[in-house]
Amino acid sequence: MNYPKAWIDYLIYFHTDQDFFECHEVLEEHWKNEGMKGNLWPGLIQIAVALYHQRRGNMNGAKRMITSGIQKLQSEKAALHSLGLEPDNLIEMLENRKKEIVQQKKFKPVSLPLIPSLKKTCLLEAEKTGKAWESKLVLDETIIHKHRLRDRTPVIEEREKQKLQKNRIL
Numbered sequence: 003m004n005y006p007k008a009w010i011d012y013l014i015y016f017h018t019d020q021d022f023f024e025c026h027e028v029l030e031e032h033w034k035n036e037g038m039k040g041n042l043w044p045g046l047i048q049i050a051v052a053l054y055h056q057r058r059g060n061m062n063g064a065k066r067m068i069t070s071g072i073q074k075l076q077s078e079k080a081a082l083h084s085l086g087l088e089p090d091n092l093i094e095m096l097e098n099r100k101k102e103i104v105q106q107k108k109f110k111p112v113s114l115p116l117i118p119s120l121k122k123t124c125l126l127e128a129e130k131t132g133k134a135w136e137s138k139l140v141l142d143e144t145i146i147h148k149h150r151l152r153d154r155t156p157v158i159e160e161r162e163k164q165k166l167q168k169n170r171i172l
Contacts, residue, residue: 005085005086006032008028008029008032009032010124010127011024012028013124014128014131014133016114017114017124018131018135018136020053025047025050026050026051026054030047041077042074042075042078042082045073045075048070049071052065052066052067052071052099056099056102056103056109057109068096071096072093072096075089075096086117087114087115087117091115092114092115
């Protein structure tokens with residue numbers, strides 16, 4: 003099976019250094035660039051964001067995101083299967099994680115239920131990058147708090163530009 007590069011990148015970030023922020027970034031870019039419809043990509047993005055929030059201790063954000071992600075992915079079981087996931091196992095795993103979030107349990111690493119051929123593809127790709135698959139709990143602050151550490155200058159500049167244009171119209 004030939005999977006989108008963004009999907010493989012998501013899985014590598016997810017299972018090696020648990021960089022859920024980058025999971026969000028690569029899939030969001032893919033989803034927007036491809037102009038895809040449906041709940042598949044947004045649901046997978048929300049799962050990564052939920053785990054990002056949980057690890058940072060933002061349980062309210064984690065609960066909102068995982069609840070929405072589960073809801074979206076439940077309607078996409080055929081698409082999940084075509085992406086090399088085991089849909090029923092995935093939903094069960096996510097429901098269990100949601101319970102942990104509701105109970106305010108600390109983050110612990112999680113693996114997505116991949117079909118063997120996809121896992122093999124990912125293991126080979128991870129090996130190329132020198133990353134260990136399913137590593138132990140990552141405590142790297144630059145990954146845990148990535149949203150605070152990134153350069154937001156282009157986003158801020160674009161907001162200012164939009165604000166100026168809006169004020170000219172009014």
